[in-house]
Amino acid sequence: MVVSAFQAHVPLAHRHPSAHPSISSLHPARRPRASATQASPPASVQKANAPLPQAVDAVFIGSGMGALTAAADLASKGASVAVLESYLIPGGSSGWFERDGFRFDVGASMIFGFGERGTTNLLTRALATVGKRLETKPDPVQVRYHLPDGIDVKVHREYEEFLAELIKKFPHEKKGIRKFYDACWSVFNSLNCMPLKSLEEPNYLLRVFAAHPIACLNLLRFIGRNAGDIARDHIKDETLLKFIDMECYSWSVVPADLTPMINAGMVFSDRHYGGINYPIGGVGRIAEELVAGIEECDGCSVHFGARVKKVVFDGAGAACGGQLVDGRTVSAKAVISNATRWNTFGEKGLVEAERVPQSEARFRERYVKSPSFCSMHIAVREKDLKVAMSEEEGMDCHHIMLDDWGEIETARDGKGTLFISIPTVLDKSLAPPDMHIFHVFTPSWMDEWNGLPYAEYQAKKDAMLNTVVARLEKKLFPGLNDAIEFYEVGSARTHRRYLGRVDGSYGPVAGKKLAGLMSMPFNRTDVDNLYCVGDSTFPGQGLNATAFSGFACAHRVAADLGIIATLPGPIDSFLTDLLSRQRLKL
Numbered sequence: 001m002v003v004s005a006f007q008a009h010v011p012l013a014h015r016h017p018s019a020h021p022s023i024s025s026l027h028p029a030r031r032p033r034a035s036a037t038q039a040s041p042p043a044s045v046q047k048a049n050a051p052l053p054q055a056v057d058a059v060f061i062g063s064g065m066g067a068l069t070a071a072a073d074l075a076s077k078g079a080s081v082a083v084l085e086s087y088l089i090p091g092g093s094s095g096w097f098e099r100d101g102f103r104f105d106v107g108a109s110m111i112f113g114f115g116e117r118g119t120t121n122l123l124t125r126a127l128a129t130v131g132k133r134l135e136t137k138p139d140p141v142q143v144r145y146h147l148p149d150g151i152d153v154k155v156h157r158e159y160e161e162f163l164a165e166l167i168k169k170f171p172h173e174k175k176g177i178r179k180f181y182d183a184c185w186s187v188f189n190s191l192n193c194m195p196l197k198s199l200e201e202p203n204y205l206l207r208v209f210a211a212h213p214i215a216c217l218n219l220l221r222f223i224g225r226n227a228g229d230i231a232r233d234h235i236k237d238e239t240l241l242k243f244i245d246m247e248c249y250s251w252s253v254v255p256a257d258l259t260p261m262i263n264a265g266m267v268f269s270d271r272h273y274g275g276i277n278y279p280i281g282g283v284g285r286i287a288e289e290l291v292a293g294i295e296e297c298d299g300c301s302v303h304f305g306a307r308v309k310k311v312v313f314d315g316a317g318a319a320c321g322g323q324l325v326d327g328r329t330v331s332a333k334a335v336i337s338n339a340t341r342w343n344t345f346g347e348k349g350l351v352e353a354e355r356v357p358q359s360e361a362r363f364r365e366r367y368v369k370s371p372s373f374c375s376m377h378i379a380v381r382e383k384d385l386k387v388a389m390s391e392e393e394g395m396d397c398h399h400i401m402l403d404d405w406g407e408i409e410t411a412r413d414g415k416g417t418l419f420i421s422i423p424t425v426l427d428k429s430l431a432p433p434d435m436h437i438f439h440v441f442t443p444s445w446m447d448e449w450n451g452l453p454y455a456e457y458q459a460k461k462d463a464m465l466n467t468v469v470a471r472l473e474k475k476l477f478p479g480l481n482d483a484i485e486f487y488e489v490g491s492a493r494t495h496r497r498y499l500g501r502v503d504g505s506y507g508p509v510a511g512k513k514l515a516g517l518m519s520m521p522f523n524r525t526d527v528d529n530l531y532c533v534g535d536s537t538f539p540g541q542g543l544n545a546t547a548f549s550g551f552a553c554a555h556r557v558a559a560d561l562g563i564i565a566t567l568p569g570p571i572d573s574f575l576t577d578l579l580s581r582q583r584l585k586l
């Protein structure tokens, strides 16, 4: 099946603002969202969708960044892979959609993992496995915070410049600030000196420990801890601790006390090391290139409009393939789910209830679904904004805004934390001349949207947009209301529908204080030959994090398929099971 231009750009959200006179009159300059573009879908997507293979080494359910990285790595090692994606384009939450010459990123536009040095630049590395590379634009500022208590801080790419700005605000915490962020560097430096592969493959662990004993011991020191514990070891000022909470919340959607220190170390250091780099042409280019690279490998294919209904099992109870909703089946030695844990093992999940292993109860007891987001994708005319928009004049691409500390996590209806990205500040090719893309998102829960009749649903989206635009106009972007050309609002329902993620969730987060990353599931499951990849596995949310899960998954699958050397079979199995049992005790 070839994907038509229209299908490949199905609207993210179906909305008709003109049906709501209140909105039209509030925003006379706005017009309803533009029609889906008629431009051709990318070559990678057109080429994909060869006939389904009958049998492969590894079949992937979904084509998010976790799956694409793992598929690319396995393909480069000589395995045959088939990626089955239910939607019409690849990438999942790192996908894209187009309207009237604008190319919008579906998810966050702040991209880690595109550095040139070290080992933690996992997006650069994922593309390289299949001989691809993307041009990127370095972002001089990771994010500018606009927070209560007059905290207006830029996280500069240059580490010392960021510290100086923060210390200026909290001079009495000069030592504590440096100690906390230096602890993050210590984690990062330990990771960034070693090859990053599967932590459930003993041969790798032994080799990496032999080559980097001090770094491994340092990681073991931090792997069971959370960022909040380390921050409190060094910092006393409550407002500064709230700032650190926001630093964590802005990517982990939980405060520092629940954010694993390994992840904080990665994020708070890599932004100054590899830096934040925007892929020219949009975030969706990463998935497009990975698909193109996978398809160039012998015996490897990516299929769209291929929704998997269930995992297929053999007589011994081992996973042996995926069955699509239309009944077609792809058999495989390894089955890898990129769906969330709940979509894989939960009610009406890919694995029927009687086969769900006991160990999943442990996961559910520890992790909960994070909220979804209400995402506002807005096309903006630069000439009507009363603020300079170019990078040269000091406009930053990413902003976080909060008016009241009490509302970091809980506020609803667009009154809480606002995440704002304007990727056109870095890449003008995303929009027509003199136009900008504003992507504004705020945490939002399914219960706010579920069951609303059409008119109420649309009215709620419009109300959210109005609240958010009013806040942005007042504080950051005067003129925004009149500068809106068109807009598109996505709710938790939209995320559930188009990304297939339960309740539109951003992923699992600790439901209570846990020992850092120790209990986050790895890629193997307690079902033989069934693996998981993506943000439901170690180390969690984020593109670079899911790319790590992809590399780790590919490594373990390659070991199980006999493609890479392991310790002798029985020893490998014994040690792998021993490690997994030890983790279960934690």
Ligand SMILES: NC(=O)c1ccc[n+]([C@@H]2O[C@H](COP(=O)([O-])OP(=O)(O)OC[C@H]3O[C@@H](n4cnc5c(N)ncnc54)[C@H](O)[C@@H]3O)[C@@H](O)[C@H]2O)c1
Pocket (backbone or CB within 6 Å): 061, 062, 063, 064, 065, 066, 067, 084, 085, 086, 087, 090, 091, 092, 093, 094, 095, 107, 108, 109, 110, 111, 112, 283, 306, 307, 308, 309, 338, 339, 340, 343, 498, 499, 500, 501, 506, 507, 533, 534, 535, 536, 540, 541, 542, 543, 544, 546
């Ligand atoms: N700037 C950033 O850091 C950024 C940007 C975008 C996304 N992300 C991250 O990406 C993470 C998600 O990545 P991921 O790898 O977990 O995957 P994902 O959720 O993005 O993609 C999963 C894919 O699997 C498909 N799928 C689900 N069930 C299926 C089924 N039954 N049959 C066929 N296909 C199915 C979905 O359609 C989707 O395309 C999120 O945590 C988010 O933080 C980060």
Ligand SMILES: CC(C)=CCC/C(C)=C/C=C/C(C)=C/C=C/C(C)=C/C=C/C=C(C)/C=C/C=C(C)/C=C/C=C(\C)CCC=C(C)C
Pocket (backbone or CB within 6 Å): 108, 109, 110, 112, 143, 191, 196, 197, 199, 205, 206, 208, 209, 216, 217, 219, 220, 250, 251, 252, 262, 263, 264, 266, 267, 398, 399, 400, 419, 420, 421, 539, 540, 541, 542, 543, 544, 545, 548
């Ligand atoms: C041998 C022995 C004995 C031992 C051993 C030890 C070891 C080796 C260990 C190891 C470990 C490891 C390897 C680990 C790893 C890790 C990793 C890689 C991690 C990563 C992470 C990352 C992350 C977390 C990221 C994230 C990000 C994100 C989430 C982002 C987001 C964003 C957003 C949301 C945006 C915002 C926006 C605005 C502001 C606008």
